[in-house]
Amino acid sequence: MVDYLTFVFKSVRGMFSGGVRYRGWLAFLMALMAMGGFAYYRQAVHGLGVSGMGDQVSWGLYIANFTFLVGVAAAAVMMVIPGYLYHNKEVKGGVLLGEMVAIGAIVMCLLFVVADLGRPDRMWHMIPPFGKFNFPVSMLAWDVLVLNGYLLLNLHVPGYLLYKKYKGEEPAKWLYLPFVYISIVWAISIHTVTAFLYTGLAGRPYWNAAILAPRFIASAFCAGPAFIILVLEIIKGWTRFPMGERIIGFLRGVVLIAGLINIFLLISEIFTEFYADSAHVASARYLFFGLHGHNALVPWIWTSISMNVLALLALISRKFESRGVIVRNIPLLMLIVAIWIEKGMGLIFPGFIPTPLGEIVEYMPSANEWMVSLGIWGVGLFIMSILLKHAVDIETGEVKPSAK
Amino acid sequence: MNKKMNFVQDLLPKPKARVKEGEVGRRSFIKLLTALTAGAIAMPEKSEAFSLDEFLQKHFHQMSDEEKQKTMARLEGEYNEKYSREDFSVDDTGPQAGVKYGYALNLSKCIGCRKCTHACVDENNQHRGSEEREDQVEYIRVLEMEKGSLDVEKSVHDYTHEVPAAGKYYMPVQCHHCNDAPCVKACPVEATWQEPDGIVVVDYNWCIGCRYCAAACPYWARKFNWTAPRIPDEEVNPDTHYLGNRPRYKGVMEKCTFCINRVRKGLNPACHDICPTGSRKFGNLLDKESVVRRIIDQKRIFILKEEVGTDPSFYYFFD
Ligand code: SF4
Ligand code: SF4
Numbered sequence: 075m076v077d078y079l080t081f082v083f084k085s086v087r088g089m090f091s092g093g094v095r096y097r098g099w100l101a102f103l104m105a106l107m108a109m110g111g112f113a114y115y116r117q118a119v120h121g122l123g124v125s126g127m128g129d130q131v132s133w134g135l136y137i138a139n140f141t142f143l144v145g146v147a148a149a150a151v152m153m154v155i156p157g158y159l160y161h162n163k164e165v166k167g168g169v170l171l172g173e174m175v176a177i178g179a180i181v182m183c184l185l186f187v188v189a190d191l192g193r194p195d196r197m198w199h200m201i202p203p204f205g206k207f208n209f210p211v212s213m214l215a216w217d218v219l220v221l222n223g224y225l226l227l228n229l230h231v232p233g234y235l236l237y238k239k240y241k242g243e244e245p246a247k248w249l250y251l252p253f254v255y256i257s258i259v260w261a262i263s264i265h266t267v268t269a270f271l272y273t274g275l276a277g278r279p280y281w282n283a284a285i286l287a288p289r290f291i292a293s294a295f296c297a298g299p300a301f302i303i304l305v306l307e308i309i310k311g312w313t314r315f316p317m318g319e320r321i322i323g324f325l326r327g328v329v330l331i332a333g334l335i336n337i338f339l340l341i342s343e344i345f346t347e348f349y350a351d352s353a354h355v356a357s358a359r360y361l362f363f364g365l366h367g368h369n370a371l372v373p374w375i376w377t378s379i380s381m382n383v384l385a386l387l388a389l390i391s392r393k394f395e396s397r398g399v400i401v402r403n404i405p406l407l408m409l410i411v412a413i414w415i416e417k418g419m420g421l422i423f424p425g426f427i428p429t430p431l432g433e434i435v436e437y438m439p440s441a442n443e444w445m446v447s448l449g450i451w452g453v454g455l456f457i458m459s460i461l462l463k464h465a466v467d468i469e470t471g472e473v474k475p476s477a478k
Numbered sequence: 479m480n481k482k483m484n485f486v487q488d489l490l491p492k493p494k495a496r497v498k499e500g501e502v503g504r505r506s507f508i509k510l511l512t513a514l515t516a517g518a519i520a521m522p523e524k525s526e527a528f529s530l531d532e533f534l535q536k537h538f539h540q541m542s543d544e545e546k547q548k549t550m551a552r553l554e555g556e557y558n559e560k561y562s563r564e565d566f567s568v569d570d571t572g573p574q575a576g577v578k579y580g581y582a583l584n585l586s587k588c589i590g591c592r593k594c595t596h597a598c599v600d601e602n603n604q605h606r607g608s609e610e611r612e613d614q615v616e617y618i619r620v621l622e623m624e625k626g627s628l629d630v631e632k633s634v635h636d637y638t639h640e641v642p643a644a645g646k647y648y649m650p651v652q653c654h655h656c657n658d659a660p661c662v663k664a665c666p667v668e669a670t671w672q673e674p675d676g677i678v679v680v681d682y683n684w685c686i687g688c689r690y691c692a693a694a695c696p697y698w699a700r701k702f703n704w705t706a707p708r709i710p711d712e713e714v715n716p717d718t719h720y721l722g723n724r725p726r727y728k729g730v731m732e733k734c735t736f737c738i739n740r741v742r743k744g745l746n747p748a749c750h751d752i753c754p755t756g757s758r759k760f761g762n763l764l765d766k767e768s769v770v771r772r773i774i775d776q777k778r779i780f781i782l783k784e785e786v787g788t789d790p791s792f793y794y795f796f797d
Contacts, residue, residue, distance in 0.1 A: 121728040122687075123611055123704035132692045132702060192687020192702065192729025195533060199667040199686055206537050206668045206684070214666040214690045276786045277660055277696025356631055430783075431619060431651055431698045432631035 077475070081240055088467040089460035095312075096463065103456040110449005113442045114189060122192055124442045130435035131426040133190070135443045138418030139450070140186035141268060142297070143179045145290070145417070147224065148265040149298020150176035170465050171309065172302050173232045176261075178458030180225045185450045187218070213271045220264045227257040232461075236468050241475060265294055272425065280357035280425045285346075289339045295332035297413035299325045300406040305462065307399055315466045326406075330389045333409060337382060360434070361424040368427075370436045371419050378415035381408045529556075537668065538681045538720065546570055550720060557725055561714045570720040571742040573675035579736055579791060580676070580763035580770045581747075582779065583650060586797040587757040590641040590648030592620050594749035594758070598652075601737060601748035602723040603715050605707035615701045617734040618652040618749060630782075651782070652749070653678060653699035653734035654790030661691035661700060670731070676763070676791050677736050679721035687729040696786045700733045736760070763791065 090100070117124050127134045150172040188194055199205040200218060209215045231250050238245040269290040272281035303325050309315050310322075347358040359365050364372050385405040388394055394402045428434045439447075467473040531552060541549065550568040557566040595618040598604070607614035621633035625645050633649070642648065655678050656662075662671055662678065669685040672678045692700040706728040718724035722738035737747040741760070745751075750758045761768035770793075773779065779795040 121703070121705040123608065123613070125704075128611075128613065128704065129692070129698075129701055132689045187688075190688065192689070192731075193685065193727075196667075196684070196686045199537075199669070199684060206540070208666050208668045211663050212666045212690070214664065214688060218666065271690075275660065275664075275694050277694060277783070277788075425693075428631060429698050430630075430696050431621060431635070432629075432633050433635045433698075 077241070078237070080475070081237060084473045085464050085467075088473045089464050092463060096459075100456065100459060103452045103459065106452030107449050107456065110446050110452055113445035113449060116442055117189075117446060118194070122190075124440060126438050126440040126443060128435065128437075130429050130433060131423060131437035133422055133426070134437055135418065135439040135447050136186045136190040138422040139447055140183050140190070141422060142414050142417040143183045143186065143454075144221075144264055144268045145294025145413075146298045146301050147176045147179035147183060148261040148291075148294050149302065150179075150228070150261065170232050170235060170469075171306060171462060173228050174461040174465055175302055175305055175458055176228045177225065177232075177461060178454040180221055180228065181457055182450055182454035183221055184225070185453060186447075189446055189450060213267065213274050216267050217264075217271055220260065220267050224257065224260050224264050227253055227260060231257065232465070236465060240468050240473065262291070265291055272421075277430055278425050281421075283343070285339060285343050286421075289336065289343070292332050292336040292339055293413045293416060296329050296336055297410050299328045299332070300409045303329070303406055304403060304410075305458070307403055309462065309466060311399055313466045314470045316469065326389065326395070329406065329409065330386065333382070333386045333389070336413075337386065340379075356428055356432075357424040360427050361420060365428070365434060368434050368436055370438060371423060374415050374419040378412045378420060381412035382416075385409045385412065532683065535683045537684045539668075546720075553720075553724065557714075557716075557718075560725070561709070561711045561716075563711070563714070563716060566716045566718070568718050568720055568724050569739075571739075573673050573677075573742065576762075576764055578676045578763045579655070579741060580761065580774070580793070581655075581736070581791065582759040582770045582773045582777075582793045582795055584755075584757040584759070584797060585647055585649060585794050587755045588620075588648045588650060589755055590620050590622055590637070590646075591754065592618075593752045593754060594618050594650060595620060597748045597752035598734070600713065601715055601740075602735075603707075603709055603718070603725050604701075604732075605703060605705075605726075606709055606713070608705045608708055611704065613704060615703070615707070615732065617699070617701065618650050619698065620648055620650045622646050623649050628780075649782075649794065650749075651697055651699070652792070653695075654697050654782070654788065654792035655736065656788035656790045658787065658789045660694040660696065660786075660788060664690040664694035666690065673721070673738075675742075677721075677738055677741075678733070679735055679738065680731055680733060681721070682724070682726050682730045682732065685730040687731065689731065691731060696783050696788060697790075700731050702731055703728050 090097075125134060125136075188197065191197065200207055200215070207215055209219065231253050234250050235245055266287055269287035272278070273283065273286045276282050303322055306317065306322055306325075310317050344358070344362070347355050356365060360368065361371050361375050363369070385408040388405040394405060396402070423437055427436065464473075531549075535549060536545065538546075550570065553568045554566045557568070558564055595616050598617050599606070599614065602617065604615040604617070605613070619635060621630060621635060622637045622641075622643070623630075623646060624632050625647055630649075637643070655672070655676050657672070657676070659672060659678055665685075666688060667684060667686055670678065670680045670691055687702070689700075689702055692702060703726055707726055709725065714725070715723060717739060719735075719739035719742070722735040726732050737745070737749075741747060746760050747758075750760045759769045759773055761770040763771055763774070765771060773795055774793060777795040777797075779793045781790060781793060
């Protein structure tokens, strides 16, 4: 117990100490958080009316970010599978880092959901036995459940492994392996359930399509690992964390394949929507070409698609792989941005336009909404940073038990 | 420069606003600090002070009769104070056995005058719109439709010309009180449900404001309180029902309840009574002799968006 407490103490001390660049980064994130906190306070006082949302488009930037981040969180599993199952040592080191990223991402997911609530003070209504949890009927109840479960799993596994590493002991398999298996299935489930959140709504033809769930997974397994590669590149460049080339190569492969599948599904979706010219087409037409002179999303979606295609071409050509750290990661950054746009501007917003009664009201997030969102990103990146720093400290032996 | 100013103004608290800019920012910041230190879970605001009773208020179904009475008495007090009056009543008149409400609307007669929309706002204490947003809450949306088409996507919502216009017909849409309601299934906390007499209601003190139900509703019938609702004192309707027209709060969902406060006392909904053309018919679906029932049995009726499978209690018909 005492051991464990010193472990925690030393870890926390380690998390907040570091080079100037590291501390500057943390300070920057704290500034983001402060700004977000202020904007959120404003929202709490005046209501969600300070957002750009309204009864026509009743979900916006928050839910879009939430959806995107569920994907990032779920993608950590891409590292877990080969790492633990095939005992590929190199990948294993990366797995730990992937799970740290997942923790940050889930915390952001939960914060985005909370930021979107009209009555955050009543959150306890969701907590059984005090509240009344509409389970298993409500998909949102499911989502809350699986997200929290995923968070716990991801806290347990790396926490345990790091503690053992710190002690210099071999981890006991039965204490983490079963959880690893569970978290693999679980990662798919958080993503699938989030997709069901939308596909389950028969009154929203744009979402009520079977292709949505597979597209969700494909784009997540493209943007998620891309995000993790960026993290790994930073760690590799700036720390002594032992990491081989293979893991990044492996992830680049995953990104490419998932990205291609995503594009293929996009093409099938566009074809089905427009060739048959069905009733479903209004939202899609609004998104891609504009409807009755309303076309706020058109530039966004085409930017997203072009970035997607260009980035994938760059990955296929493999020309950039051997280039400097900035150049070789530009396609990945482009993919992340492209898929972020696709989830928000491409998936959430047009689901509400036109409304079920055929009214077209456009939506753009307000300044306050952007500030809250940036603040939440600040929190998530902060958590990721200190956790990753911690993992690096332990792996490189900078935090270890004092000699007896 | 100008743009920048707009941005700054956008960040200012709106309703009171126009104090010196720096001052508001600083004061809000101090307020933020106080709120945080106080560990306040709910942010107090100008008209809705934080109340522990409200915070701990149980789901309507979990309250005993005694608790319900106490809660309603407390609410009456709160409303009286807020709207400076003494005659507020909040009751919870229950459903009658053997009654299932239904609505039938005659599209051959409706002229699109929107009288129902406005009567509804008055009866049900809807938010009259705030200064910064044009956002009066309305439960009934009247669509101007192309003759010969049932496609709502071709409808016009914001017509201002004289009605009825040539070549058009009018279709008012409000909550259909679905028997297989997507909104009820969606709600993660059971804050919305269907009563035994078919009315779909919301517990305004239980709703967490996630708006999943609004995304789920195929008839765009659910309306959210984006800001603290504003009703002028002299326009408030003090005869209210707990599950119906009592004043709502910022951040919760609301919707048409077939005027639960009226119909459970044997009256017709306000939209029904105001309609100058007699297009609206309301009654008990289980009673073979009722008007609605006769219309359903004898007229050419249709269900809007039947393919979504919500099994509504609201029917349209042509003569
Ligand atoms: S019309 Fe909408 S709000 Fe009314 S019961 Fe049906 S789904 Fe619910
Ligand atoms: S907004 Fe309120 S009523 Fe609607 S689903 Fe959320 S908690 Fe339920």
